[in-house]
Amino acid sequence: DAGVIQSPRHEVTEMGQEVTLRCKPISGHNSLFWYRQTMMRGLELLIYFNNNVPIDDSGMPEDRFSAKMPNASFSTLKIQPSEPRDSAVYFCASSLSRVQETQYFGPGTRLLVL
Amino acid sequence: TQLLEQSPQFLSIQEGENLTVYCNSSSVFSSLQWYRQEPGEGPVLLVTVVTGGEVKKLKRLTFQFGDARKDSSLHITAAQPGDTGLYLCAGAPGGTSYGKLTFGQGTILTVHP
Numbered sequence: 583d584a585g586v587i588q589s590p591r592h593e594v595t596e597m598g599q600e601v602t603l604r605c606k607p608i609s610g611h612n613s614l615f616w617y618r619q620t621m622m623r624g625l626e627l628l629i630y631f632n633n634n635v636p637i638d639d640s641g642m643p644e645d646r647f648s649a650k651m652p653n654a655s656f657s658t659l660k661i662q663p664s665e666p667r668d669s670a671v672y673f674c675a676s677s678l679s680r681v682q683e684t685q686y687f688g689p690g691t692r693l694l695v696l
Numbered sequence: 697t698q699l700l701e702q703s704p705q706f707l708s709i710q711e712g713e714n715l716t717v718y719c720n721s722s723s724v725f726s727s728l729q730w731y732r733q734e735p736g737e738g739p740v741l742l743v744t745v746v747t748g749g750e751v752k753k754l755k756r757l758t759f760q761f762g763d764a765r766k767d768s769s770l771h772i773t774a775a776q777p778g779d780t781g782l783y784l785c786a787g788a789p790g791g792t793s794y795g796k797l798t799f800g801q802g803t804i805l806t807v808h809p
């Protein structure tokens with residue numbers, strides 16, 4: 583059974599460019615989470631969806647960040663324009679439901695903004 | 697905002713030694729999870745503790761949830777090089793925030809052969 587799939591695995595871009603990160607959750611999972619991990623701040627929840635609806639986006643750093651979940655099998659996290667301080671590893675995770683709290687993480691996208 | 701403090705941040709030990717990692721908060725959690733993360737991969741769930749005072753064992757790993765559900769510990773007996781990795785605790789607040797985990801900063805464990 584495939585786990586959470588993220589693409590790309592690595593992204594190097596220049597400041598000011600648009601970056602789009604993609605996630606395919608585990609089939610049948612109703613909740614999807616976007617996290618950012620850095621050495622300084624650890625693992626931070628950015629936003630999470632339940633049944634494709636954004637439930638809590640209080641962790642989204644600023645308006646440059648946006649996330650969508652057009653259907654149950656796909657989500658994107660977009661940064662426009664990107665800045666060097668956005669460099670981090672971005673993880674997507676999914677869980678069966680909000681009540682089922684076990685989250686399954688993808689392998690992450692390592693983003694470097696020059 | 698609920699915060700989880702993990703200690704120590706770094707742990708470097710020899711194979712065969714025992715160790716304990718602590719996860720503390722001033723807030724009550726409905727459950728607490730421990731994850732292990734290896735370089736280049738996402739965190740993987742090790743265990744979830746739900747009841748205050750609960751103790752769970754996973755081979756050489758023992759997890760305990762504090763009576764007041766504000767703290768937890770992970771104890772590893774006879775550590776092996778394969779235990780090397782980043783250990784993260786995560787608390788679930790419950791209620792309407794169900795699913796919104798708060799992660800500790802993590803403990804980087806290195807076990808030398």
